[in-house]
Amino acid sequence: MKNYESYTMVDFIQDEDFRDWVQGHKSRETFWMAFTELYPEKKDMLRQAEHLIRAAHVNPERITEKEIRSEVELFIERATTGHSQAEIIEEKHQLEKKLYWYNILRWGLSAAAMVLVAVGVNWYLHAPNEISPGVAAENKVGPNMVLTSNDTEKPLRILLVDSSEVILNPKSRLSYPAQFSDSARVVYLVGEASFSVKRQGQPFMVYTGEVVTRVLGTRFVIRAFDLDKKITVQVQTGKVSVYVAKPEQVPNKKEVNGLIITANQEAVFEKSINQLSKTVVANPLKLIKEKPLDVFKYEEVPLPEILGELEKTYGIPVQFDFENFQSCKITATLSNESLYEKLDVLCKAVAASYEIVDGQIVLSGKGCR
Amino acid sequence: MKARLTSEESRKLWQDYQSGDMYALANIMQSYYSDLFHWGLRLHGEREFIKDCIQDMFVQLWKAQDSANSVENVRSYLLVMLKTRILRELSKKHVTHQSILTDEYSFSVEFAADLRLIEEEHEIYQIRKLEGVLNHLSDRQKELIYLRFYQSLSFEQIAEVMYLSRQSVYNLLQKSLGSLRKHYDIQSR
Numbered sequence: 001m002k003n004y005e006s007y008t009m010v011d012f013i014q015d016e017d018f019r020d021w022v023q024g025h026k027s028r029e030t031f032w033m034a035f036t037e038l039y040p041e042k043k044d045m046l047r048q049a050e051h052l053i054r055a056a057h058v059n060p061e062r063i064t065e066k067e068i069r070s071e072v073e074l075f076i077e078r079a080t081t082g083h084s085q086a087e088i089i090e091e092k093h094q095l096e097k098k099l100y101w102y103n104i105l106r107w108g109l110s111a112a113a114m115v116l117v118a119v120g121v122n123w124y125l126h127a128p129n130e131i132s133p134g135v136a137a138e139n140k141v142g143p144n145m146v147l148t149s150n151d152t153e154k155p156l157r158i159l160l161v162d163s164s165e166v167i168l169n170p171k172s173r174l175s176y177p178a179q180f181s182d183s184a185r186v187v188y189l190v191g192e193a194s195f196s197v198k199r200q201g202q203p204f205m206v207y208t209g210e211v212v213t214r215v216l217g218t219r220f221v222i223r224a225f226d227l228d229k230k231i232t233v234q235v236q237t238g239k240v241s242v243y244v245a246k247p248e249q250v251p252n253k254k255e256v257n258g259l260i261i262t263a264n265q266e267a268v269f270e271k272s273i274n275q276l277s278k279t280v281v282a283n284p285l286k287l288i289k290e291k292p293l294d295v296f297k298y299e300e301v302p303l304p305e306i307l308g309e310l311e312k313t314y315g316i317p318v319q320f321d322f323e324n325f326q327s328c329k330i331t332a333t334l335s336n337e338s339l340y341e342k343l344d345v346l347c348k349a350v351a352a353s354y355e356i357v358d359g360q361i362v363l364s365g366k367g368c369r
Numbered sequence: 370m371k372a373r374l375t376s377e378e379s380r381k382l383w384q385d386y387q388s389g390d391m392y393a394l395a396n397i398m399q400s401y402y403s404d405l406f407h408w409g410l411r412l413h414g415e416r417e418f419i420k421d422c423i424q425d426m427f428v429q430l431w432k433a434q435d436s437a438n439s440v441e442n443v444r445s446y447l448l449v450m451l452k453t454r455i456l457r458e459l460s461k462k463h464v465t466h467q468s469i470l471t472d473e474y475s476f477s478v479e480f481a482a483d484l485r486l487i488e489e490e491h492e493i494y495q496i497r498k499l500e501g502v503l504n505h506l507s508d509r510q511k512e513l514i515y516l517r518f519y520q521s522l523s524f525e526q527i528a529e530v531m532y533l534s535r536q537s538v539y540n541l542l543q544k545s546l547g548s549l550r551k552h553y554d555i556q557s558r
Contacts, residue, residue, distance in 0.1 A: 009546060010542060051495055055496050
């Protein structure tokens with residue numbers, strides 16, 4: 001217990017509790033409110049000490065969290081690479097550009113986040129184990145970031161603060177903020193992981209090297225593979241959008257160049273040419289599972305009708321000339337064949353061919369007359 | 370203002386840094402950055418220069434990680450380190466600058482009274498008057514007041530940061546209160 005009766009001005013100045021109270025940090029509120037009743041002879045001194053602390057207030061400097069973050073990231077880069085001053089200045093410049101880009105990206109995405117309808121989401125991500133050091137430094141660290149590496153032989157379960165679950169595979173690293181920001185939930189992955197994302201207002205985004213995947217829809221699987229040259233993202237059902245986070249291409253408009261990937265489509269990012277394109281997954285899965293029998297028996301059914309059913313079943317748009325193929329009647333039984341096998345059967349029957357263009361199936365042929 | 374690290378939290382981080390955890394040091398940098406930046410600008414008003422000094426200081430700390438000392442108070446330790454670095458860099462930059470161990474270095478701070486929740490005219494008048502007096506104190510006196518109230522240091526830590534003995538700090542405070550008393554009825558005991 002402090003001896004307040006003999007308290008001097010200097011004691012007040014030294015007293016943490018008292019200063020906190022004056023500065024509005026609320027510690028021991030009731031005590032100091034009652035102080036003058038307990039020690040009436042100290043009333044004037046208490047008031048003077050309070051005035052002094054108030055008068056000695058200094059405004060904070062204007063420095064943004066972003067500036068601080070970029071300084072800390074620069075430190076980590078210097079500490080890990082041991083680069084020289086000149087290199088650092090150049091790197092710092094690049095870093096600022098990256099952060100600028102990153103912020104534009106976030107701005108754009110949070111603006112678009114209104115339409116988010118994610119429920120329970122499962123996906124796989126499999127990104128290159130090696131990404132360039134600059135990108136790695138940007139991706140791994142930030143304010144209050146938690147870095148988890150799985151150096152064990154078994155998958156590791158991580159529960160994020162928003163209750164989303166991540167299964168991190170061996171030799172993989174995930175970094176994520178201890179607290180998600182209000183605008184977006186952003187995590188960084190190197191390696192492979194599966195995610196179950198909790199439905200929430202803010203979008204959920206995964207950064208893998210130069211590619212950003214953002215959850216837009218409901219249920220899907222993403223894979224990114226080919227360790228060296230490619231990153232690919234595949235969707236089972238629902239929607240994601242995929243962006244290239246390339247610092248050199250800072251756009252002066254708010255529009256972000258990206259792809260919306262829906263069921264059974266995949267985005268391919270070719271690192272060497274820096275290009276993102278859309279195609280169809282190698283083995284499309286049926287979206288509709290509730291059919292009692294997976295056997296489709298067709299007797300004299302117009303081809304467009306079958307193609308329409310396939311489109312619905314796999315969620316992949318099928319383009320064809322309706323007039324041309326309307327008169328083609330198909331009699332066939334389709335069951336466990338893959339989508340491509342089915343297409344082969346159908347094409348053979350009507351002497352047509354198909355190709356995959358921009359994530360869609362395009363059927364062409366003379367048709368049946 | 371966001372919550373500062375408690376001294377236990379920062380001591381723990383410091384120990385982690387000593388045992389080779391770079392992220393612990395980065396965390397310390399992150400947590401103390403705005404206070405260090407504020408402190409640096411009081412000694413020299415060039416933002417980029419102060420940022421460089423803070424940056425170099427942490428890189429230096431990391432390089433010297435093997436020989437890092439145990440630290441009683443992380444905040445005051447960092448404030449001393451930064452001050453020494455800034456004054457040394459300044460003396461390199463300007464040949465005319467005094468040696469760092471003299472008390473010739475400048476310290477600029479603008480006290481701006483906190484009048485939140487004060488309604489009485491009379492009280493506002495008194496606080497404003499005190500603010501004026503504080504702004505006319507010597508650089509060393511202002512530094513003391515600043516370190517106590519803005520950086521929340523104890524007198525012992527202030528002595529360390531100001532390169533003074535504890536007794537000198539106490540004397541300096543008494544002298545400051547004396548100046549205040551001339552213009553405003555401050556009781557000393």
